[in-house]
Amino acid sequence: MAEREFIARRLAPIATSLAARGLADDAAVWTPPLGRDLVFTHDVLAAGVHYLPDDPPGDVAWKLLAVNLSDLAAMAATPAGVLLGLAGPDDAAWRDAFTAGLARALDHFGVALWGGDTVGGLAGHVLGLTAIGWVEPGKALGRAGAQPGDGLWVSGTIGDAGLGLAVAQGRAPFDKQLLNRFRRPMPRLALGQALGGIATAGMDVSDGLLIDAQRLAAASGVGLAINLDAVPLGVAATGLEDRLARVTAGDDYELLFTAPAGVDVAALAGRTPVTRIGAVVAGAGLSLNHDGKPLALPDRLGWEHG
Ligand SMILES: Nc1ncnc2c1ncn2[C@@H]1O[C@H](COP(=O)(O)OP(=O)(O)O)[C@@H](O)[C@H]1O
Ligand SMILES: Cc1ncc(C[n+]2csc(CCOP(=O)(O)OP(=O)(O)O)c2C)c(N)n1
Ligand SMILES: [Mg+2]
Ligand SMILES: [Mg+2]
């Protein structure tokens, strides 16, 4: 299918918002909600780097949208629309399944496809997505702002996606739930929006709990004391080494945030599970506690691109 035909047949039917103009013009035109600050993010997924080349294309579409919505959630924003960069081989069956999955994912999150670009003839897929959302003025949540005395909190469970990757690679027995944590992350949008204006700092966990916590600490100019044994895991760890593997695996797309001691975080989070895993302290960097004793930081804290 030629590019023009692909856009008309597969993309235009799912780009139904007024802003997208039927994908018939050179760009989208969106009227943002009056008086709101706009929030922008862009993440790329590359085959073999972020997902396995034979992962189901519909799940790849879900993940592409979800990882970007996770960054909007981290900022306490409400998503509105996205722009898609689709570059890869001329594989009509893959693209059909991808766009069908994208339509379902957009529908699930109530987000509009506003436009994008398509490039064929490549060896592997490189998928970009820009997500645009909005926040009430002054309510965007950043990584700076954590204060000594605040509690350190995380949503959901950590390390399951890392186990799911092992399942997908055939290194671990089949487990649908873990596979889904890797292929179909769930951005914490409701929690993020609830935290806006209340949490002192926040971010999403994409590279690994420890490395991302270290970034939050650095951005806030504080130290973070983390009780490793309090970190919620979906599957019990077999020992310290396993526990360290979970908190450095990444791909979690949970929210890591700090809140003043007086805030009832569980009530604020509503149906989203949240766990207090430590505290903000004066100083710098991370300090870990395990079995009631200080534990030296492992050499590797998480995922870093070369
Ligand atoms: N190629 C790039 N061009 C411009 N900004 C970038 C680029 N790569 C990353 N950034 C910005 O650097 C910051 C950190 O990026 P990243 O570590 O990818 O954050 P995240 O894990 O939340 O996606 C973000 O504000 C992001 O927008
Ligand atoms: C095939 C495969 N191997 C390894 C991983 C692990 N992994 C790759 S990138 C990454 C970190 C997140 O990706 P990044 O591009 O840094 O996203 P961002 O932090 O910008 O949201 C992780 C944990 C994976 N997701 N897929
Ligand atoms: Mg990024
Ligand atoms: Mg992020």
Ligand SMILES: [Mg+2]
């Ligand atoms: Mg990263």
